[in-house]
Amino acid sequence: MGRQGYIVPVDPQVGVTTKKPPGCRNWILVDSTGFGTVLDLDKTSIMQRVHIHARDLRILDPLLSYPSTILGREKAIVLNLEHLKAIITADEVLLRDPSEENVIPVVEELQRRLCPQGDGKDSGGHDVDAAEEDESPFEFRALEVALEAICSFLAARTTELETSAYPALDELTSKISSRNLDRVRKLKSAMTRLIARVQKVRDELEQLLDDDDDMADLYLSRKLDTPASPVSGSGAVWFPSSPTIGSKISRASRASMVTVRGDENDVEELEMLLEAYFMQIDGTLNRLTTLREYIDDTEDYINIQLDNHRNQLIQLELFLSSGTVCLSIYSLVTAIFGMNIPYQWNDNHGYCFKWVVIVSGLFSAVLFVIIVTYARFKGLVGS
Numbered sequence: 410m411g412r413q414g415y416i417v418p419v420d421p422q423v424g425v426t427t428k429k430p431p432g433c434r435n436w437i438l439v440d441s442t443g444f445g446t447v448l449d450l451d452k453t454s455i456m457q458r459v460h461i462h463a464r465d466l467r468i469l470d471p472l473l474s475y476p477s478t479i480l481g482r483e484k485a486i487v488l489n490l491e492h493l494k495a496i497i498t499a500d501e502v503l504l505r506d507p508s509e510e511n512v513i514p515v516v517e518e519l520q521r522r523l524c525p526q527g528d529g530k531d532s533g534g535h536d537v538d539a540a541e542e543d544e545s546p547f548e549f550r551a552l553e554v555a556l557e558a559i560c561s562f563l564a565a566r567t568t569e570l571e572t573s574a575y576p577a578l579d580e581l582t583s584k585i586s587s588r589n590l591d592r593v594r595k596l597k598s599a600m601t602r603l604i605a606r607v608q609k610v611r612d613e614l615e616q617l618l619d620d621d622d623d624m625a626d627l628y629l630s631r632k633l634d635t636p637a638s639p640v641s642g643s644g645a646v647w648f649p650s651s652p653t654i655g656s657k658i659s660r661a662s663r664a665s666m667v668t669v670r671g672d673e674n675d676v677e678e679l680e681m682l683l684e685a686y687f688m689q690i691d692g693t694l695n696r697l698t699t700l701r702e703y704i705d706d707t708e709d710y711i712n713i714q715l716d717n718h719r720n721q722l723i724q725l726e727l728f729l730s731s732g733t734v735c736l737s738i739y740s741l742v743t744a745i746f747g748m749n750i751p752y753q754w755n756d757n758h759g760y761c762f763k764w765v766v767i768v769s770g771l772f773s774a775v776l777f778v779i780i781v782t783y784a785r786f787k788g789l790v791g792s
Contacts, residue, residue: 437507443524481626546630
């Protein structure tokens with residue numbers, strides 16, 4: 410290992426200060442016993458260690474934008490889910506950027522799940538027989554930790570978004586303002602990005618569940634056991650005659666021998682695992698879909714309110730325009746009688762001014778009432 414990179418044991422009290430050579434990246438290796446080791450390896454060392462191609466390693470490059478991916482290779486599983494970028498083999502897990510805030514809990518969970526249970530009691534004195542009875546292959550246990558971490562991470566982001574979005578939307582419906590509109594706009598943008606992230610993970614799990622061959626590629630332990638299984642040319646399984654040797658064969662090894670006889674395509678165990686987390690991520694997507702529908706309903710309600718205000722302004726404009734027309738007629742009459750022109754009929758008729766003002770005012774008022782009544786009759790204004 411010394412020729413492949415620099416190995417630094419994990420120490421929670423001491424940070425990693427070793428200067429990395431050019432081209433190296435920070436990884437953490439968690440073996441089947443739960444022991445973690447920080448490695449500074451370049452691409453060539455990684456490819457030689459886990460036997461993958463450079464194109465598979467590029468999927469884990471954070472500088473490149475790749476969709477969520479779970480790839481099964483001959484001796485490894487390449488995992489790219491959100492911030493979690495890992496390579497899983499039959500007996501170890503390589504995680505990229507172990508010092509990242511969101512990766513640290515995954516490393517701790519891996520070490521907790523994979524560490525030997527000892528006397529059957531954990532640090533709190535609880536029974537761990539259930540954990541000891543878990544005979545799932547190592548790669549499935551590591552994959553389960555990764556899927557659980559990603560699903561929990563996305564569910565937590567969804568909860569945070571819901572906590573902020575629903576009060577903001579309710580406040581916007583009660584008071585339409587620029588500040589509330591801008592706040593909802595930012596929340597909608599965050600929701601759109603989160604939906605895209607959740608959708609990518611869901612689509613990858615759905616694609617795996619739809620293809621039994623892809624799921625079979627993830628059985629790394631089965632691939633290792635199959636060539637080494639003592640099978641004769643006729644297909645019969647050979648079991649050791651020595652009780653001492655036979656006692657050393659675990660139940661998992663015997664299960665792999667049965668697999669050689671015709672269960673190579675049995676993916677029920679992995680299918681159940683993926684379905685559980687597919688349902689969880691699908692539930693998260695449904696929550697986001699519900700939130701999006703709530704936002705759409707709020708937008709429709711806001712648009713209805715704005716249309717109602719617009720209609721009220723149009724009605725007010727109609728009333729003002731009608732009043733202006735009526736007053737214009739009244740002003741025309743007063744302007745005609747206000748001209749400095751000698752009228753013969755105006756001599757000795759002082760009451761004429763009074764009647765002109767009264768008749769003109771009444772005519773303007775009646776005309777305004779007629780216009781408003783006609784507008785109501787035609788449905789141009791509300792009742």
